[in-house]
Amino acid sequence: MTGAVWEPAGAVEETLLGAAVADDRQLFFQVLASSDLYLPQLSGASGPQRFVTLHAIGQVFLPVFTSVRGLAARFGHAVDGYTVTNFAELRRKWPDPDWRLAINPGTPIGAYLSVDALVQAALGELQVPTLGELAETAERDELLDAELRQRHADASYPDSPDDPAALRAAVEAGDVYGYLDRLLDANVLIPTARPADPAEILADDEFPWLPGPDATVEVFTSVEALARRHPAGTPPVVEVALAFALAMWPEGHGIAVDPDSEASFRLPADQVLALLAFEGLDGSADGGS
Structure with a gap:
């Protein structure tokens, strides 16, 4: 990523940003479920398509983007192209049941979840936590664990x-x-x-x-x-x-x-x-x- 301030590229990302600011998570995922998605391809890839993946918090994520500009800002140095797809096709051809989606990673309109969770979120059946909320939860869990370990050490x-x-x-x-x-x-x-x-x-x-x-x-x-x-x-x-x-x-x-x-x-x-x-x-x- 460059040091430039992130800005939405096009109407889809403007709508996503507005939904994120308003904390309208159902609308956010409805837009994702019905929009074109851009799947990066590895530089120099030959033969069958090879997926670009991200590894974090013990999970494998398949990154997709809602604009070519967002894809280029994140992976422009490593890819030589992209595939235009959509959520329905991604879900139908999902490569590994243990993988998760990383949508617009590293941006204010990023989301990290399973393909099935995206469907539930778009239907309003699931409230997907934001990355910030996940980080806050992880921090609270670490503090609680440290406290419980100290209580265990002090107990007689x-x-x-x-x-x-x-x-x-x-x-x-x-x-x-x-x-x-x-x-x-x-x-x-x-x-x-x-x-x-x-x-x-x-x-x-x-x-x-x-x-x-x-x-x-x-x-x-x-x-x-x-x-x-x-x-x-x-x-x-x-x-x-x-x-x-x-x-x-x-x-x-x-x-x-x-x-x-x-x-x-x-x-x-x-x-x-x-x-x-x-x-x-x-x-x-x-x-x-």
């Missing part, structure tokens, strides 16, 4: 990692990493609809899960926590490693750990399996201390 725990007091200590310290480390290493008590053997959990259709009215399965890290939740009498329970139970978790059900206690923890159905992918600060899949 019982000598035995199996001590139930360790979970309470993690909650009191606000140590998310320490809490999940210990929770995923723990055996838990799971109330059931009838007496059952832990091995039955392997039979998805036969294990007597006992979800509540909100399709949430309760699990308990101690007999005391179970008794507090069911003071009138405890239901049948099985004792099983939480990590094992998560691997066989019933589809469409959330999880509530030690409800009605100071160390309670709850996740909706669409986030339960993410617990299995949790990596502790030592990089292990199930945490560890």
